[in-house]
Amino acid sequence: MSAAIRIQQVSKRFGNVQALDGIDLEVQRGEFFGLLGPNGAGKTTLISALAGLVRADAGSLSVMGHNVQSDYRAARRHLGVVPQELVFDPFFTVRESLKIQSGYFGIGDNESWIDEILENLGLTSKANANMRMLSGGMKRRVLVAQALVHRPPVIVLDEPTAGVDVELRQTLWHFIRRLNEAGHTIVLTTHYLEEAENLCTRIAMLKAGRVVALDTTANLLRRFSVHSLRLRTDGVMPADLTRGGAENGGWWSLPFDGFDEVEPLLARIRDAGCTINDLEIGKPDLEEVFVRVMQGHPQGQLN
Numbered sequence: 001m002s003a004a005i006r007i008q009q010v011s012k013r014f015g016n017v018q019a020l021d022g023i024d025l026e027v028q029r030g031e032f033f034g035l036l037g038p039n040g041a042g043k044t045t046l047i048s049a050l051a052g053l054v055r056a057d058a059g060s061l062s063v064m065g066h067n068v069q070s071d072y073r074a075a076r077r078h079l080g081v082v083p084q085e086l087v088f089d090p091f092f093t094v095r096e097s098l099k100i101q102s103g104y105f106g107i108g109d110n111e112s113w114i115d116e117i118l119e120n121l122g123l124t125s126k127a128n129a130n131m132r133m134l135s136g137g138m139k140r141r142v143l144v145a146q147a148l149v150h151r152p153p154v155i156v157l158d159e160p161t162a163g164v165d166v167e168l169r170q171t172l173w174h175f176i177r178r179l180n181e182a183g184h185t186i187v188l189t190t191h192y193l194e195e196a197e198n199l200c201t202r203i204a205m206l207k208a209g210r211v212v213a214l215d216t217t218a219n220l221l222r223r224f225s226v227h228s229l230r231l232r233t234d235g236v237m238p239a240d241l242t243r244g245g246a247e248n249g250g251w252w253s254l255p256f257d258g259f260d261e262v263e264p265l266l267a268r269i270r271d272a273g274c275t276i277n278d279l280e281i282g283k284p285d286l287e288e289v290f291v292r293v294m295q296g297h298p299q300g301q302l303n
Helices: 043-050 072-077 094-104 111-120 136-148 166-181 193-199 217-224 259-271 286-294
Strands: 005-014 017-027 032-036 058-063 079-082 154-158 185-189 202-207 210-216 227-234 246-248 251-256 275-282
Touching: 005 043, 017 043, 017 210, 032 043, 032 193, 043 058, 043 079, 043 154, 043 185, 058 072, 072 079, 079 136, 094 111, 094 136, 111 136, 111 166, 136 154, 136 166, 154 166, 166 185, 166 193, 185 193, 193 217, 193 286, 202 217, 202 286, 210 217, 210 286, 217 286, 227 259, 251 259, 259 275
Parallel strands: 032 185, 032 202, 079 154, 154 185
Antiparallel strands: 005 017, 005 058, 202 210, 227 251, 227 275, 246 251
């Protein structure tokens, strides 16, 4: 069985800027895949190349086994993309926009599916509203609906919750999870790293047009992040602990790998004459992983 998305040695340059630099990446069918990176890392360029909006200088891209350049129509039919930008036609209602989008893919009779999308994205009450009358959050919901209207097996979400309210995020992720459970492949780019941590089973991190980390979310957390013991004390912390920790606003943060290390750490602090006034245990999180990877702190083999 071919991968849902296959990207092989893809490069793209814009003038003096090397946007993509030999990207190799595969997303398997049914995955919920995260594509992370700072601004300018190449995420949107890669998505644009996958959708056929940008032609790569070198390499090949395919969607569900269909080459993006030589078999564009089939590749595009299997792909739904939610762009970052709020792009809409101000002359049509929400329902008309979805029917027109369906027509682009040769689909004429899908009113029941349009109704289901509208309901699941909280757009039923806005179905006959003109697009230009909608709020920014509602327009973004319509962009998601347009990407889904032809039932693509692969869905790419480029910053889908940027600047939207909590209600939309919850509604959107509930629906997208259902689609993923039904077999759709999901690719997500987001700056909300807690979303990627909670949703994605595997993550690639891009920096300067290159993949600098690629692994399951669990493995990335295990390899690049550690637990931390956060506490406030009276007294002077032992010097051997402060060398490996960090202090911020009266709180000390002491890293540890296993929970069996916590009690010995506390015992050493008490033996030094310190009184512990407050204590927290911080779990590894994707934000810490992201920062460490972007700063170039290796931790094991990247694969």
